[in-house]
Amino acid sequence: MSIFDIFTNQLLNGIVLGSFYALVALGYTMVFGVVKLLNFAHGELYMVGGFAGFLVLSFLAPYVGPGWFGVAVSMVLAMIAVGFLGVVIERVAYAPMLSAPRLSILITALAVSLVLQNGMLTLTKGQYVPFGASLGFGGVRIDNFFISYNQMVLVGVAAVLMLALELFVSRTQYGRAMRAISVDKDMARLMGINVNAVIAITFFLGSALAAAAGTMAGAYYGSLWYFMGFLIGLKAFTAAVIGGIGSIPGAMLGGLILGLLESFGTQLPGVGSEWKDVFSFSVLILVLVFKPTGLLGKPEQERM
Amino acid sequence: MADFPERPSAWGGLAVLLDTPQKRYAAIAVILVAMAVAPYVFGSYGTVILTNALLYVLLALGLNIVVGYAGLLDLGFAAFFAVGAYTVGITTLHFGLNFWLALPLAILLAIIAGIVIGAPTLRLRSDYLAIVTLGFGEIVRITARNLRETGGASGLIGIDSPWLFGWHIRTPLDFYYVFCVLAILGVIASVRLANSRLGRAWLYVRHDEDAAEAMGINRVKVKLAAYVVGAIYGSIGGAFFAANLGAISPESFSFRQSVLILMAVILGGMGKIPGVILGAFIVILAPELLRDFGDLRLLIFAVGLLLIMLFRPSGIWPARSKSR
Numbered sequence: 364m365s366i367f368d369i370f371t372n373q374l375l376n377g378i379v380l381g382s383f384y385a386l387v388a389l390g391y392t393m394v395f396g397v398v399k400l401l402n403f404a405h406g407e408l409y410m411v412g413g414f415a416g417f418l419v420l421s422f423l424a425p426y427v428g429p430g431w432f433g434v435a436v437s438m439v440l441a442m443i444a445v446g447f448l449g450v451v452i453e454r455v456a457y458a459p460m461l462s463a464p465r466l467s468i469l470i471t472a473l474a475v476s477l478v479l480q481n482g483m484l485t486l487t488k489g490q491y492v493p494f495g496a497s498l499g500f501g502g503v504r505i506d507n508f509f510i511s512y513n514q515m516v517l518v519g520v521a522a523v524l525m526l527a528l529e530l531f532v533s534r535t536q537y538g539r540a541m542r543a544i545s546v547d548k549d550m551a552r553l554m555g556i557n558v559n560a561v562i563a564i565t566f567f568l569g570s571a572l573a574a575a576a577g578t579m580a581g582a583y584y585g586s587l588w589y590f591m592g593f594l595i596g597l598k599a600f601t602a603a604v605i606g607g608i609g610s611i612p613g614a615m616l617g618g619l620i621l622g623l624l625e626s627f628g629t630q631l632p633g634v635g636s637e638w639k640d641v642f643s644f645s646v647l648i649l650v651l652v653f654k655p656t657g658l659l660g661k662p663e664q665e666r667m
Numbered sequence: 668m669a670d671f672p673e674r675p676s677a678w679g680g681l682a683v684l685l686d687t688p689q690k691r692y693a694a695i696a697v698i699l700v701a702m703a704v705a706p707y708v709f710g711s712y713g714t715v716i717l718t719n720a721l722l723y724v725l726l727a728l729g730l731n732i733v734v735g736y737a738g739l740l741d742l743g744f745a746a747f748f749a750v751g752a753y754t755v756g757i758t759t760l761h762f763g764l765n766f767w768l769a770l771p772l773a774i775l776l777a778i779i780a781g782i783v784i785g786a787p788t789l790r791l792r793s794d795y796l797a798i799v800t801l802g803f804g805e806i807v808r809i810t811a812r813n814l815r816e817t818g819g820a821s822g823l824i825g826i827d828s829p830w831l832f833g834w835h836i837r838t839p840l841d842f843y844y845v846f847c848v849l850a851i852l853g854v855i856a857s858v859r860l861a862n863s864r865l866g867r868a869w870l871y872v873r874h875d876e877d878a879a880e881a882m883g884i885n886r887v888k889v890k891l892a893a894y895v896v897g898a899i900y901g902s903i904g905g906a907f908f909a910a911n912l913g914a915i916s917p918e919s920f921s922f923r924q925s926v927l928i929l930m931a932v933i934l935g936g937m938g939k940i941p942g943v944i945l946g947a948f949i950v951i952l953a954p955e956l957l958r959d960f961g962d963l964r965l966l967i968f969a970v971g972l973l974l975i976m977l978f979r980p981s982g983i984w985p986a987r988s989k990s991r
Contacts, residue, residue, distance in 0.1 A: 400794075401794040401798070403797075456973065459977060460976070460977075464738070465793055465794065466734070466738050466739075466740055466873075467976060469740045469793070469794055469797055470740065470933060470976055473740075473797075473926075473929075473972075474969060474972040474973035475973060477926065477968075477969035477972065478966065478973055480969075481965040481966040481969050482966055482969075484965070484966070485963055485966050593922065597801060597805070600798055601802075604795075637809070637812075638809070640806075640809055641805075641806050641810060644802035644803070644805060644806050645806070647798070647802050648787075648788070648799055651787070651791060651795055651799060652787040652788070655791055
């Protein structure tokens, strides 16, 4: 393998990884935009999304098959189910807390995340669960560069979802309401915007995107684990911060950058794959220290 | 007392119950006697569990200073626990250092780690601190797992137990009494801090940062002090933890450990010393009482945490002082 081959392969790895990070980061950033809340449970929604997709697939596999169509159907159903779960979480746990001190909201969010994580631990007894999709191993080979159909579809679906979200936020009335709330919630309410409904939609969309990423990760990597949301939650948060929290294009860009940083960073001498996570968390800390507004974020003049 | 609301006491409802010095001295005497005879009542297995509970009391008291006093969410507290344990483990095993020399070194390293992580991030929004501490906790655990000096995934074994003036602290009973002393010192230090100028500054910053800043309190410095004091508690706990078990491994310092300590702080009632002690005992004793529940334990705690935050944010321990 020449240097060029290593480069192109790592580029592909980085883009695949970055697609997952970006999809999950979008949820963080959207929720943060409208309610100024760091939804710690967001990584767990990715995990629950994976399991929801698995559940749907195992029920529907006899009718739709475990192939592409089956995974697509399970992904959509998982997105809807987890979207509603996100709304329920917001109604039950966050809505009563929004006027409470920030520490209380943070701890509540952590508690929600622990309930989901340990609930799944209890259900799965801590075992890895095979996802059960069979998508084949085909792909396109150009010299030493190999890109599988799975990777193409995954990146393509992620791109379509992100484009759809961007259009929703920039072109529709609800998107405009969402942006208005992120600027000034109280004023938006005075202007006749149904703030609670918009917050619910935001949670629905953010959670649904996380579920899409979770199902795709299950199909792509082949197995699920109750703890799989922890690390990606942390990474996606890093991606959201790199791009500038609250900014939707920022989350996509941040996800891609983090994915590429990780896949190339682990190629550096002295940084093996066992240091991958340390590498990304160090990036997070450095970004927060030197550029807390991220690449595309607006400078924030808000009380701490 | 007139209509002035009383300053919330770190003692919670106890301040009402034990309102005269005589009652207080009597209560302290009862607690000390109970601590002294407990190992003979509960047997050798009970002693080990109690020792563990006392370790958690110490750790939870430390985290309580960060979360309860200063109002900062630290999700990587186990990192400081790890710094203490690994410093003692490495220096006594590889460099033959005496435990009592390794201990101050462990504290010093924890202070440095606390400043390095806290100083830049405490200026930011408080939720950023939570995530950064979470990341820091993972960095420490992964580093411990990957380095040769820390023994990799299997950790360090054969850490010597310390001597104190000719007394070899060795048996579980010895360590039980050592942890009794540590927990008592931890309580005293927490009380003294809560009633100090710094303690009042924490209270102020927790309730209204901007007003505190306007009154001339250096917000970042005060928060950093809380973070560093918490780190010292964690590191001392870790040092004695390593000496007690004689073996440490990276998985003792995982996110789950940080969460358990945080649960101890919040379940009992953050900011209140009796509540934190109660919380530490709940976290350690509940799995002993509910042994059959296995994996359900953390789920039950997590649901409990959620219910407490939604319905009783001040914790299980009664919070109200007389005048409220």
